[in-house]
Amino acid sequence: DVKVTQSSRYLVKRTGEKVFLECVQDMDHENMFWYRQDPGLGLRLIYFSYDVKMKEKGDIPEGYSVSREKKERFSLILESASTNQTSMYLCASSDQGHTNEKLFFGSGTQLSVL
Amino acid sequence: GQQLNQSPQSMFIQEGEDVSMNCTSSSIFNTWLWYKQDPGEGPVLLIALYKAGELTSNGRLTAQFGITRKDSFLNISASIPSDVGIYFCAGPSRRAGGTSYGKLTFGQGTILTVHP
Numbered sequence: 001d002v003k004v005t006q007s008s009r010y011l012v013k014r015t016g017e018k019v020f021l022e023c024v025q026d027m028d029h030e031n032m033f034w035y036r037q038d039p040g041l042g043l044r045l046i047y048f049s050y051d052v053k054m055k056e057k058g059d060i061p062e063g064y065s066v067s068r069e070k071k072e073r074f075s076l077i078l079e080s081a082s083t084n085q086t087s088m089y090l091c092a093s094s095d096q097g098h099t100n101e102k103l104f105f106g107s108g109t110q111l112s113v114l
Numbered sequence: 115g116q117q118l119n120q121s122p123q124s125m126f127i128q129e130g131e132d133v134s135m136n137c138t139s140s141s142i143f144n145t146w147l148w149y150k151q152d153p154g155e156g157p158v159l160l161i162a163l164y165k166a167g168e169l170t171s172n173g174r175l176t177a178q179f180g181i182t183r184k185d186s187f188l189n190i191s192a193s194i195p196s197d198v199g200i201y202f203c204a205g206p207s208r209r210a211g212g213t214s215y216g217k218l219t220f221g222q223g224t225i226l227t228v229h230p
Contacts, residue, residue: 105156
Protein backbone atom coordinates (compact mmCIF):
# COMPACT_ATOMS: atom_id res chain seq x y z
CA ASP A 1 0.00 0.00 0.00
CA VAL A 2 1.40 3.40 -0.99
CA LYS A 3 2.28 5.64 1.86
CA VAL A 4 3.22 9.17 2.85
CA THR A 5 4.39 9.20 6.46
CA GLN A 6 4.68 12.30 8.61
CA SER A 7 6.94 11.91 11.62
CA SER A 8 4.61 13.37 14.25
CA ARG A 9 0.84 13.49 14.62
CA TYR A 10 0.89 16.20 17.29
CA LEU A 11 3.63 18.64 18.19
CA VAL A 12 3.77 21.39 20.82
CA LYS A 13 6.57 23.96 20.59
CA ARG A 14 7.42 27.29 22.15
CA THR A 15 7.69 30.63 20.37
CA GLY A 16 11.16 31.09 18.92
CA GLU A 17 12.02 27.39 18.73
CA LYS A 18 13.35 25.86 15.54
CA VAL A 19 10.91 23.19 14.36
CA PHE A 20 11.45 20.34 11.91
CA LEU A 21 8.55 18.52 10.29
CA GLU A 22 9.59 15.38 8.44
CA CYS A 23 7.84 13.58 5.60
CA VAL A 24 8.78 10.33 3.85
CA GLN A 25 7.12 8.71 0.83
CA ASP A 26 7.65 5.18 -0.46
CA MET A 27 6.27 5.61 -3.98
CA ASP A 28 9.44 6.92 -5.69
CA HIS A 29 7.57 10.13 -6.53
CA GLU A 30 9.47 13.09 -7.94
CA ASN A 31 7.13 15.79 -6.60
CA MET A 32 6.61 16.56 -2.91
CA PHE A 33 4.58 19.31 -1.27
CA TRP A 34 3.94 20.99 2.06
CA TYR A 35 0.51 22.50 2.68
CA ARG A 36 -0.99 24.06 5.77
CA GLN A 37 -4.67 23.67 6.55
CA ASP A 38 -6.64 26.24 8.52
CA PRO A 39 -10.43 26.31 9.08
CA GLY A 40 -12.18 28.36 6.42
CA LEU A 41 -8.99 28.79 4.37
CA GLY A 42 -8.63 25.31 2.90
CA LEU A 43 -5.17 24.04 1.97
CA ARG A 44 -2.49 26.58 1.15
CA LEU A 45 0.80 25.61 -0.46
CA ILE A 46 3.94 26.53 1.48
CA TYR A 47 6.69 24.96 -0.67
CA PHE A 48 7.07 22.19 -3.17
CA SER A 49 9.93 20.22 -4.71
CA TYR A 50 10.04 18.54 -8.13
CA ASP A 51 13.44 16.87 -7.74
CA VAL A 52 16.16 16.28 -5.19
CA LYS A 53 17.61 19.62 -4.05
CA MET A 54 15.07 21.49 -6.22
CA LYS A 55 12.43 23.60 -4.50
CA GLU A 56 9.99 26.37 -5.28
CA LYS A 57 8.01 28.72 -3.09
CA GLY A 58 4.31 28.21 -2.87
CA ASP A 59 1.70 30.79 -1.92
CA ILE A 60 2.72 31.32 1.73
CA PRO A 61 6.47 30.60 2.12
CA GLU A 62 7.25 33.36 4.64
CA GLY A 63 8.66 31.99 7.89
CA TYR A 64 9.36 28.56 6.40
CA SER A 65 12.17 26.77 4.58
CA VAL A 66 12.47 23.25 3.18
CA SER A 67 15.08 20.63 2.51
CA ARG A 68 15.10 17.76 0.04
CA GLU A 69 18.41 15.89 0.22
CA LYS A 70 16.94 12.51 -0.75
CA LYS A 71 14.11 11.71 -3.15
CA GLU A 72 11.92 10.07 -0.53
CA ARG A 73 12.24 12.75 2.17
CA PHE A 74 10.99 16.34 2.30
CA SER A 75 11.45 18.40 5.45
CA LEU A 76 9.68 21.59 6.46
CA ILE A 77 11.61 23.92 8.78
CA LEU A 78 10.25 26.72 10.92
CA GLU A 79 13.37 28.73 11.73
CA SER A 80 11.76 30.59 14.64
CA ALA A 81 8.27 29.36 15.41
CA SER A 82 5.54 31.93 16.01
CA THR A 83 2.01 31.55 17.34
CA ASN A 84 0.51 32.30 13.91
CA GLN A 85 2.17 29.12 12.65
CA THR A 86 -0.13 27.01 14.82
CA SER A 87 -1.86 24.89 12.20
CA MET A 88 -2.34 21.47 10.62
CA TYR A 89 0.55 20.69 8.24
CA LEU A 90 0.03 18.23 5.42
CA CYS A 91 2.72 16.65 3.29
CA ALA A 92 1.91 15.17 -0.14
CA SER A 93 3.66 13.57 -3.09
CA SER A 94 2.87 12.87 -6.74
CA ASP A 95 4.65 11.43 -9.75
CA GLN A 96 5.84 13.59 -12.62
CA GLY A 97 3.75 12.01 -15.37
CA HIS A 98 0.33 12.96 -16.69
CA THR A 99 -1.20 12.04 -13.31
CA ASN A 100 0.91 14.57 -11.42
CA GLU A 101 -2.25 16.19 -10.02
CA LYS A 102 -3.10 13.00 -8.12
CA LEU A 103 -1.57 13.92 -4.78
CA PHE A 104 -1.08 11.35 -2.02
CA PHE A 105 -1.28 12.98 1.39
CA GLY A 106 0.06 12.04 4.80
CA SER A 107 -2.23 12.12 7.84
CA GLY A 108 -0.98 15.52 8.94
CA THR A 109 0.90 17.06 11.85
CA GLN A 110 -1.08 19.31 14.19
CA LEU A 111 1.44 21.90 15.40
CA SER A 112 0.71 24.14 18.37
CA VAL A 113 3.09 27.03 19.07
CA LEU A 114 2.71 28.46 22.57
CA GLY B 115 -3.09 34.42 -7.47
CA GLN B 116 -5.73 31.91 -8.52
CA GLN B 117 -8.58 31.39 -6.07
CA LEU B 118 -11.30 28.79 -5.82
CA ASN B 119 -14.52 29.52 -3.96
CA GLN B 120 -16.54 26.62 -2.64
CA SER B 121 -20.13 26.64 -1.46
CA PRO B 122 -21.71 25.87 0.81
CA GLN B 123 -19.11 26.09 3.59
CA SER B 124 -20.93 23.39 5.55
CA MET B 125 -23.92 21.07 5.22
CA PHE B 126 -25.92 19.10 7.76
CA ILE B 127 -28.07 16.42 6.14
CA GLN B 128 -29.99 13.27 6.97
CA GLU B 129 -28.78 9.88 5.84
CA GLY B 130 -30.29 9.04 2.46
CA GLU B 131 -30.45 12.63 1.20
CA ASP B 132 -28.67 13.82 -1.94
CA VAL B 133 -25.93 16.45 -1.66
CA SER B 134 -24.77 19.13 -4.09
CA MET B 135 -21.77 21.42 -3.76
CA ASN B 136 -19.92 23.63 -6.19
CA CYS B 137 -16.69 25.43 -6.84
CA THR B 138 -16.12 28.61 -8.86
CA SER B 139 -13.09 30.51 -10.06
CA SER B 140 -12.42 33.87 -11.67
CA SER B 141 -9.89 32.20 -13.98
CA ILE B 142 -10.05 29.24 -16.33
CA PHE B 143 -8.90 25.79 -15.28
CA ASN B 144 -8.09 22.97 -17.70
CA THR B 145 -8.45 20.31 -15.02
CA TRP B 146 -10.80 20.12 -12.06
CA LEU B 147 -10.25 17.77 -9.14
CA TRP B 148 -12.35 16.77 -6.13
CA TYR B 149 -10.69 15.50 -2.96
CA LYS B 150 -12.25 14.20 0.26
CA GLN B 151 -10.68 14.41 3.71
CA ASP B 152 -11.92 11.94 6.30
CA PRO B 153 -11.65 13.06 9.93
CA GLY B 154 -8.04 12.69 11.13
CA GLU B 155 -6.67 11.85 7.70
CA GLY B 156 -5.18 13.59 4.68
CA PRO B 157 -7.29 14.32 1.56
CA VAL B 158 -7.80 11.58 -1.03
CA LEU B 159 -8.57 12.14 -4.72
CA LEU B 160 -12.17 11.23 -5.60
CA ILE B 161 -12.65 12.41 -9.18
CA ALA B 162 -10.57 14.16 -11.87
CA LEU B 163 -12.16 16.06 -14.78
CA TYR B 164 -10.19 17.00 -17.90
CA LYS B 165 -12.68 18.35 -20.44
CA ALA B 166 -15.23 21.17 -20.39
CA GLY B 167 -18.74 19.72 -20.09
CA GLU B 168 -17.43 16.35 -18.88
CA LEU B 169 -19.61 14.41 -16.44
CA THR B 170 -17.81 11.69 -14.46
CA SER B 171 -19.13 9.26 -11.85
CA ASN B 172 -17.43 7.30 -9.10
CA GLY B 173 -20.05 5.16 -7.37
CA ARG B 174 -22.59 7.49 -5.75
CA LEU B 175 -20.47 10.53 -6.64
CA THR B 176 -20.92 12.51 -9.84
CA ALA B 177 -18.83 15.53 -10.81
CA GLN B 178 -19.14 17.93 -13.72
CA PHE B 179 -16.62 20.21 -15.41
CA GLY B 180 -18.46 23.46 -16.19
CA ILE B 181 -18.75 24.61 -19.80
CA THR B 182 -17.12 27.96 -19.03
CA ARG B 183 -14.16 26.09 -17.41
CA LYS B 184 -14.61 28.38 -14.41
CA ASP B 185 -16.72 26.07 -12.28
CA SER B 186 -17.30 22.49 -11.23
CA PHE B 187 -20.01 20.62 -9.32
CA LEU B 188 -20.02 17.55 -7.10
CA ASN B 189 -23.14 15.56 -6.28
CA ILE B 190 -23.47 12.72 -3.78
CA SER B 191 -26.58 10.57 -4.03
CA ALA B 192 -28.22 8.69 -1.15
CA SER B 193 -25.71 9.86 1.48
CA ILE B 194 -24.45 7.46 4.16
CA PRO B 195 -22.67 8.19 7.46
CA SER B 196 -19.21 7.46 5.98
CA ASP B 197 -19.67 10.37 3.56
CA VAL B 198 -18.84 12.65 6.51
CA GLY B 199 -15.74 14.75 5.93
CA ILE B 200 -14.42 17.80 4.14
CA TYR B 201 -14.71 17.99 0.35
CA PHE B 202 -12.20 20.11 -1.55
CA CYS B 203 -12.15 21.20 -5.14
CA ALA B 204 -8.74 21.83 -6.69
CA GLY B 205 -7.10 22.85 -9.93
CA PRO B 206 -3.52 23.02 -11.26
CA SER B 207 -1.72 26.24 -10.37
CA ARG B 208 0.06 28.20 -13.06
CA ARG B 209 3.86 28.33 -12.96
CA ALA B 210 6.16 30.60 -14.93
CA GLY B 211 7.98 27.57 -16.33
CA GLY B 212 4.83 25.99 -17.78
CA THR B 213 4.22 22.57 -16.27
CA SER B 214 2.42 22.60 -12.93
CA TYR B 215 4.45 19.70 -11.43
CA GLY B 216 1.25 18.74 -9.65
CA LYS B 217 1.08 22.08 -7.83
CA LEU B 218 -2.59 22.57 -6.94
CA THR B 219 -4.79 25.42 -5.73
CA PHE B 220 -7.48 24.22 -3.31
CA GLY B 221 -10.85 25.68 -2.38
CA GLN B 222 -11.80 26.41 1.23
CA GLY B 223 -13.65 23.11 1.57
CA THR B 224 -17.25 22.03 2.24
CA ILE B 225 -17.76 20.31 5.60
CA LEU B 226 -20.38 17.56 5.33
CA THR B 227 -22.16 16.12 8.36
CA VAL B 228 -24.56 13.22 7.90
CA HIS B 229 -27.07 12.40 10.64
CA PRO B 230 -28.14 8.73 10.81
